[in-house]
Amino acid sequence: MYLQSKQPKVGTTIFTVMSQLALESGALNLSQGFPNYNCSEKLVSLVNQYMQQGMNQYAPMAGIFALREVLAAKTEDLYGIKYHPDTEITIVSGCTEALYATLTALILPGDEVIVFEPAYDSYLPAIELNGGVAVPITLSPDNDFSIDWTLVKSKLTPKTKALMLTSPHNPTGKCLTSSDLDSLAAILKDSNVFVVSDEVYEHIIFDGRRHLSPAMHPDLYERTFVCGSFGKTFHTTGWKLGYCLAPKELTAEFRKAHQWITFSSPTPMQYALADFLKDKNNYLEVTDFYQKKRDKFINALKGSRFEWIPAEGSFFQLLSYKNICDDNDYDLAIRWTKELGVASIPISVFYSDRLDNKILRFCFAKDDETLEKAAEKLQKI
Numbered sequence: 001m002y003l004q005s006k007q008p009k010v011g012t013t014i015f016t017v018m019s020q021l022a023l024e025s026g027a028l029n030l031s032q033g034f035p036n037y038n039c040s041e042k043l044v045s046l047v048n049q050y051m052q053q054g055m056n057q058y059a060p061m062a063g064i065f066a067l068r069e070v071l072a073a074k075t076e077d078l079y080g081i082k083y084h085p086d087t088e089i090t091i092v093s094g095c096t097e098a099l100y101a102t103l104t105a106l107i108l109p110g111d112e113v114i115v116f117e118p119a120y121d122s123y124l125p126a127i128e129l130n131g132g133v134a135v136p137i138t139l140s141p142d143n144d145f146s147i148d149w150t151l152v153k154s155k156l157t158p159k160t161k162a163l164m165l166t167s168p169h170n171p172t173g174k175c176l177t178s179s180d181l182d183s184l185a186a187i188l189k190d191s192n193v194f195v196v197s198d199e200v201y202e203h204i205i206f207d208g209r210r211h212l213s214p215a216m217h218p219d220l221y222e223r224t225f226v227c228g229s230f231g232k233t234f235h236t237t238g239w240k241l242g243y244c245l246a247p248k249e250l251t252a253e254f255r256k257a258h259q260w261i262t263f264s265s266p267t268p269m270q271y272a273l274a275d276f277l278k279d280k281n282n283y284l285e286v287t288d289f290y291q292k293k294r295d296k297f298i299n300a301l302k303g304s305r306f307e308w309i310p311a312e313g314s315f316f317q318l319l320s321y322k323n324i325c326d327d328n329d330y331d332l333a334i335r336w337t338k339e340l341g342v343a344s345i346p347i348s349v350f351y352s353d354r355l356d357n358k359i360l361r362f363c364f365a366k367d368d369e370t371l372e373k374a375a376e377k378l379q380k381i
């Protein structure tokens with residue numbers, strides 16, 4: 001038999017590769033983005049309670065209504081934007097599915113989608129599997145990974161169907177500003193270009209910054225799909241539960257895709273989250289929690305030979321090793337996992353041309369002891 005690959009250039013994701021290597025080498029795993037601590041006991045007992053109560057069959061295709069309702073209230077309360085729980089909110093199996101279903105709903109063969117690189121690893125394959133063409137725009141550390149909107153404007157063509165945004169950003173930690181949103185709104189005015197906004201780190205944002213979604217901009221709301229996740233906020237990445245918020249007509253098309261991808265997502269977890277989200281502290285406290293972790297990690301690195309700009313958001317800190325050696329970042333990440341005992345992610349993997357900026361990404365969603373031990377090892381370099 002011969003199976004012609006639809007994704008001939010795709011291998012195993014860097015997250016799997018590095019986590020596996022960390023395990024084999026007994027290294028501290030600051031590579032793949034997941035916490036090494038448990039979620040709230042309350043949340044676990046709520047899931048248990050709903051399982052005992054028999055909530056173990058298919059959830060409605062759009063998600064448990066109570067969860068959609070509480071998300072609508074939270075989104076209006078925090079960001080001042082209204083989504084109707086009936087027709088504009090869909091619960092799906094993680095932000096990965098939200099992004100995939102959005103792109104499936106949007107892309108016709110040959111459509112172009114603008115992507116800022118470094119880009120989260122699922123974006124390009126999701127565009128290409130749907131018959132689209134990714135149009136990468138390179139963000140550089142020399143420019144603090146900020147977006148040149150004049151360049152973005154020059155990339156728009158009659159084939160541009162969508163533009164993908166990530167804020168807070170993985171891997172750079174960079175957050176969008178209101179001036180970014182104004183610039184985006186100005187260049188998309190009168191166009192038929194949609195915005196796919198990945199906001200999985202919305203609550204993990206530091207130094208008093210406020211999370212800004214393109215949906216908050218009056219000229220962008222109508223064209224925006226907000227893709228979110230409960231995984232990062234509640235330390236439940238393994239539950240793979242996320243959501244999509246979008247105006248009614250957009251949601252209708254989104255749901256047509258979602259119903260053929262997973263149809264619906266795990267029921268007891270949705271009931272549990274619906275209860276848990278009613279207490280605002282359960283999601284607001286994560287901001288401070290992660291700011292302390294970021295600060296612990298970077299304070300412990302003071303005096304080392306690395307260079308960094310503190311992450312504005314997300315649970316990743318980039319460290320530049322350009323003053324230390326000239327190795328390529330991929331080989332170095334592997335070597336340091338094996339020899340130093342600290343696993344990280346080389347950020348070249350997030351660029352389609354594998355641009356090597358001599359930067360590694362470290363995940364600080366780890367207990368304090370792991371962060372201290374990792375920093376101690378990195379100090380020795």
Ligand code: PMP
Binds near residue numbers: 240241
């Ligand atoms: N987008 C970004 C930027 C991410 O970092 C991640 C996961 N770490 C996802 C999407 C996927 O989220 P989920 O696990 O909810 O599918």
Ligand code: GLN
Binds near residue numbers: 015032033034170
């Ligand atoms: N989003 C996580 C990260 O950036 C990994 C998720 C995955 O393993 N696919 O590390």
